[in-house]
Structures are given as structure tokens and as C-alpha cells.
Amino acid sequence: MTSELRDVTGFRGEKIVELRLTDYKTFPEPLFRPAHLGEKWPAIDYLVELTSIPGRRLYFFAQVKSTTIAPSSRSLRISTKKKDIERLLQIPGPTYLLGVHEPSERVFVRSVHIGTPARAITSIPLHYELTAGNLKQLHGEVSRFWPTGHHKPTVSRFA
């Protein structure tokens, strides 16, 4: 029997994101179940399902942006194009940018919702880091959105 051998180096940023979203050091189980959509999917890298919501499979979409440039005292610089944000604004439901600082394996989240200007986003504030507290905030924000029936969120803690 033979089996294909595949090099899994690369995509370090996405691996860090997946680990961070499933971190459950301070929870009984992970709050999220991320599914990678593959490189060919436009605008979106992950569909992220919320766990712990009986009878419902709520989710958000995320686009990952990685950098090796150290954060400043206030924010992580990321590189997006106007087209990235326009595409996220077109997608129904909550959509977020996840900025990854690869050397330190830190992840930061920023919402793209109704009211977000359709232009490139170049930074994410450091207090939007995906700490345990912010993971819980993110889970709550997404779970509160879906029952509204709206096309897309109009506000976010991570604006």
C-alpha cells in the first residue's frame, strides 16, 4: 500500500489562526470550529462555526492576513486591498479580518460590517487581540446577530 506524502510547511498564519480559534485553556471546550475553505475560494479563508449553541449551527466568515512586522504600541499593520473589503461587505452574515503576527503567534480580529468604509484596512488595534476574553466576546457577538434576520451586522465590538 502506498500513500502520498505531502509537505505541510507554509500557511503558518492560517495554522496559527486555527489554533487560536480552538483554544480552550479557559473553557470546557473550544468556542469555535473553523473550516478552511481552500486557496481558490475568493475573499474568504475560513468558515467558522460557533459551538455550544444547542440546535443551531451559527457561523461567521474570516479572511486571514499574516505579517512578520512587529506590532506598534497600538496596532498590528496588515495589508488588504479595497477589493478584499468590498467582497466581505457583499457576503451576508458576520465577516471578519484576522490579522496574524507570525513570529509571536498572536491573532487580532477586526469586523467588516455595514458601515465599514469600502477601502483597504491597514491596521487592527492591539486590544482586539483574540484573548480568551475576546474569543468569548466574538462568540457572543455572532450568536446575537443571527436571530436579528438582518443581512449583515451594523455594529461590532471589533470595529
Add this chain to the structure above:
Amino acid sequence: MSANNSQAQMVGRRAELMAELFFQSLDAAYVARFEHALAFDLLVGLSNPQGGIDNFAVEVKATQQPVRSGFRISRKIHERLSHSNTPAMLLVADVKQDRLYYGWLRPEQAAASRSDRDTIVVPLTEIDEGAKARLREELAAQGSEAMAA
């Protein structure tokens, strides 16, 4: 998919990611995974000072419990890996606390677990910055031993 399957998948996936990121942090020349698990989970290559690549196999195990000084693996897996011509490492990922532990698989470990027919305890070292530096030296030494043999 049942909740148990989902939990097991999550635990396994976290261990995979922790292992892959760890070896990438050692500047591995490559970290390769078999599409279908055969003899081991990962094949890792690290560049050596002579310009070559030292290769070793890795068996990854996930746990959600605190890891003590050793970890039990099946005797069959231990035999297969410790008697192979490629150095083999056991990497245990505590996926709840984000901690990694490693131990080299060696034939003499079987003697210490003679009373148990089915499993062997492999001594482990927690991976911190100090252990990472020592591991780099061990890997270089493994490569030299293999060349000398």
C-alpha cells in the same frame, strides 16, 4: 457526526497543528505528512551544518490530561519505530494547555516495560526554550550517529 467524533477530531487537529508549527519554528527544511497514516505521522527534515538534511520520523499523540514524566504507547508502534533505521520521536501535545512534550523512541525502553504486554512507557521532556535548544543539539547528534553507522 456525533459529539464524540467531533471532539476527537478537534483534539487530533489541534495536536497536528501544534506539531507542525513546532517543527516550523525549528526552521525545518520540510515537514511532511502522509495522506493516510502508515508507519508514523510526520517525516521532518532539518538542515545540518554540512549542507545536508537530517531526517527523522515523528509519532504525534494528543491528550487533554496533564502529562507526567512518561507516556504510554502501544508496544507494536514502539517496536516499529524504535527498530527502524530512521530516528523516531514521540511528540505528545497537551491540546488543552498548549504544551508539547517529546521523547526519542529507543529499543531499550521495552525492557523497562517488560511486565506490560501491550504498552510501553516513553520518558518525555516538556518543550520550553531550553529544551528546544537541547533538542536542536540532539537532532544534530542523531544525524552524526546515523552518518557514522
